[in-house]
Amino acid sequence: MHSHPPLQSVIHGTATDRKNVNLSNSYDVFVVGGGINGCGIAAEAAGRGMKVGLCEQSDLAAATSSASSKLIHGGLRYLEHYEFRLVREALAEREILLHKAPHLIKPLRFVLPHRPHLRPAWMIRTGLFLYDHLARRNRIPGSRGLAFHGNDQHPANPLQDSIVKGFEYYDCRVDDARLVISNALSAHEQGADIQVQTRCLNARRQDGLWHITLQHIASGQRQTCTAKTLVNAAGPWAQRFIEQNLQATSPRKINLIKGSHLVTRKLYQGDQAYILQNEDQRIVFVIPYQDDFTLIGTTDKAYHGDPAQVAMDAEEEAYLLDIVNRHFKHAISSEDVLWRYSGVRPLCDDESDSPSAMTRDYTLELQTNEQNQAPLLSIFGGKITTYRRLAQAAMKALAPHLENLQPAVTDAAVLPGGDIGDTDFDVWVALVQHQYEWLDGEHCRRLCNAYGTRIHTLLADCRQLTDLGEHFGAGLFQREVDFLMQQEWAHSADDILWRRSKLGLRLSPQEAQHLSDYIALRLKAKAKQVDAGPAQAQLPCTPTIEPALRQAV
Structure with missing residues (x-):
């Protein structure tokens, strides 16, 4: 079990009218x-x-990190580019x-339909053999060949009849x-200060330290702090941060690569995903999503615009629809698309011929002053699967x-x-369901999936459904909304629906607006409460209901 701090120690700001606040941090x-x-x-x-x-x-996770294919995977296709170290590390x-x-x-079974004119069977078998053996595999089954006709294991095969063979392997969702x-949360529990809706305006080296100026987006309030080391993990904005905010020269040029996904109603029965050539x-993934939907993606396309404004274009949508329709019996069109989302991957410019060929590996660049002090560590590239190894390399x-840097403990x-x-x-979920018998089984599983053992903190002292407070729709109750605001830095309906609860596809526009109004009122009331307190009290960020980067259609 993990204990969590109260709202005022999670959400940072200042209860003062001054525009510039000097903190001793x-x-x-x-x-x-x-x-x-x-x-x-x-x-x-x-x-x-x-x-x-x-x-x-x-x-948190407002940009690239929530616009992924939602997989933890070794990267089977990276073997074609001979990135064996990256694949081994990811596995x-x-x-x-x-x-x-x-x-x-959680483990996820993938089916790879065989298209002989694209890759011969021996090549795929060789790749899967390497995938099975490049790293120790304790929790994941190995790969095998499949025959789609005359096999009782695939009675409801959704693939077109011309596809008769394939392969099976496992990765994770x-x-x-x-x-x-x-x-x-892990960082915060160990003493880290996490400030959302807060921009780093600038940072400069002085007396062997970084002097950093921060600005709260909504209020315009500024604060300063110092740091021995500065880490630039701005993702698609990493190069811009160096050149504009630090007034320095970036050691690397990054290429912005747009990856887009679309979500439809469930296209087929079964819990297997497909990897289509x-x-x-x-390759394009077709993945079961939240029981009732199918996620399709991704594309690879050079992007030259504002990362905050990235969106799927008609060409990308047609590309994804076409590959699905060439593999599945059930054809889909734009009218079947419920949700489109895009993210920008910041990849190091390695002079590859195409976006798909660019390495997904990470590069770290360390720059210091002439006295080898106040280092700036910039992060370029990387993928969600290897984030922890990247963090260890950064340290x-x-x-x-x-x-006094202690040994690594995150393994x-x-x-x-x-x-x-x-x-x-699944056994643990059943035990939790027994403990909270008054909670609907589907609702209980969603909370277990989202919060794990923190469900006991969320449901503390609840004895019946009415204890959860107002129902906003789709199983989202006031108790969970308050929990996300108090414990997880949520400030808007977008934060809750599209990132923390993943219920954005299930609430109606009217329900989402009602949730937004509730959040705004609660934050306003909290701000007034703090303003009435001592000057050093801390204030939640002023609510700003941002336009969703990824809207349900």
Whole structure:
């Protein structure tokens, strides 16, 4: 079980009318960026005894980290580009993360239909053999061949009749945004200061330290702090942060690659995912999503616009629909699409011929002043599966500049909510359901998947459904909304529906607006309460209901 601090210690601000507030905060490590890499580094550093601060200009996981294919995977296709180290590292991390967050990460069976004119069977078998053996595999079954006709195991085969053979292997699904938030919670529980809706305006080196100016987005209030080391984990904004906010030269050029996904109603029966080969040698995933939906993606397309405004275009949608329709019996069109979302992957410019060929590996660049002080560590590239290894590499790079850095502990430590021991997750869910018999089974499983053992904190003192308060729709009650605001830095309906609860597809526009109004009123009341207190009290961020980057259609 994990205990969590009250609202005022989670959500940062200041109860003052002054526009510039000088705080006495001094950090060992200050991280700019609240995606998976930034929160992973914060958790790693805090777990090793460092005083850590993190700022995020929007919400945790608001950009690339919540716009993924929602997989923890070794990257089967990376073997074609001879990225054996990356695949080995990712496969090893897959096993570790299954242990660290069993509520968020679960094995997923993949079916790879064989299209002989694209890749011969021997090539696929060789790739799957390597995939099975590049790293130790304790929790994941191995691969095998499949025959789709005359096989009782596939009575409801959704693939077209021309596809008669294929292959099966396993990877994992993940709740991407909740993995980010879990790392932020882990960092916070170990003393890190997490500030959302807070921009790093600038940072400068002085007397061997970084002097950092932060600005709260909604109020315009400023605060300053110092740090021994500065980590640039701004993702798609990493190069811009160096050049504009730090007035320095970026050691790397990054290419922004747009990846888009679409979601439809459930296309087929069964819990298996599909990995489809396309004529351009790319692959596209078709994945069961939240029981009632199917997630399809991704694309790879160079992007030159504002990362905050990225969106799927008609060409990408046609591309994804076409590959599905060339593999499945049930054809789909744009009218079947319920949700479109896009993210921007910041990949190092390695002079590859195409976006698909660019490495997904990460690069760390360390820059210091002339006295080898005040290092800036910039993160370029990376993928969600290897975030923890990236965080360890980041701390190794910063170690010469940090005193009393303790040994790494994240290999064995579970993330908040993941402490179910050796109990099988489904068995544990059944035990929880028995404890809360008044809770609907589907509702209970969703809460177990989202919060793990933290469900007991969420439901503390609840004895019946009415104890959960107002129902906003789709099983989202006031108790959960308040919990997310108090414990997980949620400030808007977007934060809750599209990242923390994943209920955005299930609430009507009217229900979502009612939720938004409730959040605004609650934050306003809390701000008034704090304003009436002592000057040093802390204030929740002023509510700003941002336009959703990914809207249900």
